[in-house]
Amino acid sequence: MLVLLPPSEGKASSGRGAPLKPESLSLPGLTAAREAVLTELVELCAGDEDKAREVLGLSEGLRGEVAKNAELRTAGARPAGEIYTGVLYDSLGLASLDTAAKRRAARSLLVFSGLWGVVRVTDRIPSYRCSMGVKLPGLGALGAHWRTPMASVLPEVAGGGLVLDLRSAAYAAAWKPKGEVAGRTASVRVLHAPTRKVVSHFNKATKGRIVRSLLTSGAEPKGPAELVEALKDLGYVVEAQAPAKSGQSWSLDVLVDEVH
Numbered sequence: 534m535l536v537l538l539p540p541s542e543g544k545a546s547s548g549r550g551a552p553l554k555p556e557s558l559s560l561p562g563l564t565a566a567r568e569a570v571l572t573e574l575v576e577l578c579a580g581d582e583d584k585a586r587e588v589l590g591l592s593e594g595l596r597g598e599v600a601k602n603a604e605l606r607t608a609g610a611r612p613a614g615e616i617y618t619g620v621l622y623d624s625l626g627l628a629s630l631d632t633a634a635k636r637r638a639a640r641s642l643l644v645f646s647g648l649w650g651v652v653r654v655t656d657r658i659p660s661y662r663c664s665m666g667v668k669l670p671g672l673g674a675l676g677a678h679w680r681t682p683m684a685s686v687l688p689e690v691a692g693g694g695l696v697l698d699l700r701s702a703a704y705a706a707a708w709k710p711k712g713e714v715a716g717r718t719a720s721v722r723v724l725h726a727p728t729r730k731v732v733s734h735f736n737k738a739t740k741g742r743i744v745r746s747l748l749t750s751g752a753e754p755k756g757p758a759e760l761v762e763a764l765k766d767l768g769y770v771v772e773a774q775a776p777a778k779s780g781q782s783w784s785l786d787v788l789v790d791e792v793h
Contacts, residue, residue, distance in 0.1 A: 534753060535691050536744055538644045539701045541619030545675045547601075547659040550609040557657070562686035562715055563650040566679060570648050571605060573671050578602035589667055598662035605659050611646055614654030620734055621699075624741025627654060634748040642744070643690070645676045645704040650683060664705045676706045683708040695754050697721065697747075698782070710782060716783040718774075719757040724771070726788040739789055743769065757783035 534686070555567055578585045578599045584598045585650045586592075614627040627638060647665040652658060668674045687708050696710055696718040710718040723739040725732050746752075746767045754760040761773045770788040 534641050534695045534697060534747070535641050535690050536697045536747075537700050537704075538621070538642060538744070539699070540644055540646050540705045541617045541622055541660075542664070543619045544616050544660045544662075545611070547609040547616075547620050550611050550657065552607050553598060553605065553610045553657070553659050558649065558733060559653040559656050560651055560686055566682040567649055568676065569662070569672060570650075570669070570675065574602055574648060574661075575605055577669065582643050582720050588669065589662060590664070591662065592627050595662070602661055605661055608659035610655060610657040610659045611655050614638070614642075616658055616660055617644060618710055620737040621741040624738045625745050626741075630745070633751065634728065637748050637751070642681050642746075645700055645707060650679050650685070650707070650711045660697045665707060672733070676703065679707040695715075695719070695756050697760065712780055715739060715780050715782045716776065719760055719785050720782050721785045722790060723787045726790050729788075735789070740788060743787065757785070761785065 535678065555571065556564060558564070566793065577588060582596065582599050583600070586596060586781060589598070589602075591598055627635070630638060639653060642654050643651050644654065645665065646663075647667055648661050648663040649656075649658060651667055665675050665676075665679075672678050677779070687710075691710070691714050694717070698710070698715065698718055698720040705720075709715075721740065721743070722731060723736040724730065725735060743764065746769075747763065750763075750767060752763040752767070754763045757773070757775075761771050764771045764785075772786040772788065774784040
């Protein structure tokens with residue numbers, strides 16, 4: 534099982550670990566594309582601060598993020614699972630997983646990123662600020678920048694198993710499973726059952742709990758149909774829509790009564 538996650542806007546500090554080694558990151562097929570984004574982002578943020586804030590879509594109160602980006606090559610690095618914070622990651626609670634669940638997390642979780650493309654939760658990265666929606670002056674829109682390298686790298690990483698897609702729309706645009714991979718991909722929405730509406734905070738928290746439940750239970754669904762049964766066994770209310778034709782993904786709605 535491969536689980537595709539969005540990053541979080543909020544991130545923990547880099548700390549005092551050894552600095553980033555781009556060549557040590559997982560998915561080495563993305564190295565050249567990562568280096569291109571990293572180089573332009575560092576140069577942008579080391580120059581005109583106001584221009585950098587405008588490009589990155591940062592408010593005056595987030596001016597410090599520009600200086601942080603300028604130091605990415607020398608800043609301390611920590612496992613991505615410690616860097617990403619926020620609602621989904623708080624609910625996932627990677628640090629409190631038992632040893633077996635942590636091994637499953639290291640093997641199955643992929644976090645999408647405007648800067649890194651994709652990282653595993655064990656990859657060591659510095660804290661940064663660069664969303665997938667950013668359009669850099671040189672490289673252009675990051676979503677488009679990542680599509681070509683991801684199209685060649687991600688299908689191999691997906692292997693022959695289930696792909697559970699929990700990404701937000703901006704990150705989903707960087708790689709869309711196609712063909713045979715799409716047929717074993719399940720995209721999940723979380724809906725407030727009484728209103729059948731997506732509530733952002735609630736959506737993220739529930740997705741984090743879903744991933745935690747799967748990791749701690751040891752469930753290993755082989756495909757979307759088996760995932761539906763596994764989630765039901767774990768106490769979730771799930772409505773599934775199988776693809777109408779080949780080359781399309783499954784759609785799963787998880788219904789929850791309480792917004793919290």
